[in-house]
Amino acid sequence: MINPDRLLETFLSILRINSYYPQEDPVMEILANLLEPVGVELSYDEHRNMLGYWPGSGTLVNEEPILLCGHTDTVIPTEGMDPIVRDGAVHSDGSSVLGADDKAAVAAIVEAVLAIAEQDIAHPPAEVLFTVGEDVGHIGSRAFDVSPVRSKMAFIPDADGPVGGIMLAAPWAETSRVVFHGRAAHAGMEPENGRSAIAMASRAIGAMNLGRVDDETTSNIGTIAGGEAANVVPPRAELVWNTRSLSRKKYESISNNFLDCCQQAADALGGRIEFEPIRTIQGFRFEPESPIVRRAESAMKAAGVDSWQSVTCGGSDGNELNAKGLPTIVISVGYLDIHTNEESMPIDELNRLAEVCAALILDK
Numbered sequence: 001m002i003n004p005d006r007l008l009e010t011f012l013s014i015l016r017i018n019s020y021y022p023q024e025d026p027v028m029e030i031l032a033n034l035l036e037p038v039g040v041e042l043s044y045d046e047h048r049n050m051l052g053y054w055p056g057s058g059t060l061v062n063e064e065p066i067l068l069c070g071h072t073d074t075v076i077p078t079e080g081m082d083p084i085v086r087d088g089a090v091h092s093d094g095s096s097v098l099g100a101d102d103k104a105a106v107a108a109i110v111e112a113v114l115a116i117a118e119q120d121i122a123h124p125p126a127e128v129l130f131t132v133g134e135d136v137g138h139i140g141s142r143a144f145d146v147s148p149v150r151s152k153m154a155f156i157p158d159a160d161g162p163v164g165g166i167m168l169a170a171p172w173a174e175t176s177r178v179v180f181h182g183r184a185a186h187a188g189m190e191p192e193n194g195r196s197a198i199a200m201a202s203r204a205i206g207a208m209n210l211g212r213v214d215d216e217t218t219s220n221i222g223t224i225a226g227g228e229a230a231n232v233v234p235p236r237a238e239l240v241w242n243t244r245s246l247s248r249k250k251y252e253s254i255s256n257n258f259l260d261c262c263q264q265a266a267d268a269l270g271g272r273i274e275f276e277p278i279r280t281i282q283g284f285r286f287e288p289e290s291p292i293v294r295r296a297e298s299a300m301k302a303a304g305v306d307s308w309q310s311v312t313c314g315g316s317d318g319n320e321l322n323a324k325g326l327p328t329i330v331i332s333v334g335y336l337d338i339h340t341n342e343e344s345m346p347i348d349e350l351n352r353l354a355e356v357c358a359a360l361i362l363d364k
């Protein structure tokens with residue numbers, strides 16, 4: 001169905017653009033130049049996300065659309081990076097990441113639309129969403145207003161693993177800071193008048209369940225800082241904590257437990273705490289038999305790709321769209337070694353992904 005040469009050309013052309021947030025506009029321009037001529041109606045929000053509506057054709061004009069989404073930024077700047085095609089894959093030149101995360105998805109989505117348009121076959125309407133700033137904290141999707149979206153389900157190719165993967169769940173996550181406030185005193189002359197914030201922090205940590213808490217949950221104290229001098233009872237200490245869980249219940253419970261441990265330690269040692277949530281991410285979980293999962297499976301079957309189900313432990317635009325009430329499934333891209341300078345994208349996987357995107361649009 002798809003045109004592999006055109007797909008590779010689109011992929012290479014957007015890879016060559018350094019689109020670290022907030023510099024995605026030139027990528028959006030290339031996409032717009034490809035999509036507008038086939039009738040995709042584009043609009044941009046104030047955050048520079050691009051939403052496209054492609055009206056259906058023939059007998060399928062009144063079918064319900066689905067939305068395909070990918071992010072146009074990369075994890076670090078790719079200034080001057082010249083992608084290299086070697087041994088059936090696209091590689092970075094070694095100076096930075098390649099940016100197949102998520103430009104392989106972006107190119108595949110565009111090719112799916114172009115291929116269907118070119119073959120002039122009746123197709124249901126479809127929507128595309130290209131976001132900004134995903135890799136620096138889902139900035140675009142978090143700010144995106146879903147009310148203009150007509151689709152009732154969305155698919156985002158942005159997960160590890162060979163093409164065919166369907167991520168049923170992504171974690172609830174939280175990063176928070178707690179500051180313990182004690183009281184300073186001379187540590188040699190009057191330690192009994194001091195209240196050690198470091199002692200509070202260590203007592204709190206000692207009471208916490210850290211690491212791999214269970215098969216769905218992790219918890220980590222990422223940084224700790226505090227104290228002023230060796231001979232001063234430390235009046236201040238702070239912890240930065242991160243948790244992820246594929247279960248909302250377990251997430252809520254570990255989040256409450258973290259705060260309880262901190263509060264109890266401060267109470268016991270005569271101090272107080274200040275709690276500052278830095279970032280929370282809403283997770284999602286779909287049943288293996290739910291309609292959106294079925295839809296993904298049937299598209300993969302139509303594209304001749306074996307589907308497999310898994311969960312992801314990373315966050316993505318999928319978390320944000322689900323949190324906004326648009327049921328969204330994240331599927332695998334086939335990219336390799338992402339977020340490293342060895343990142344590559346096998347070309348046959350790129351082609352398969354575009355076939356899957358086309359099948360997602362056509363399948364109803």
Ligand SMILES: [Zn+2]
Nearest residue numbers: 101102134158
């Ligand atoms: Zn990504």
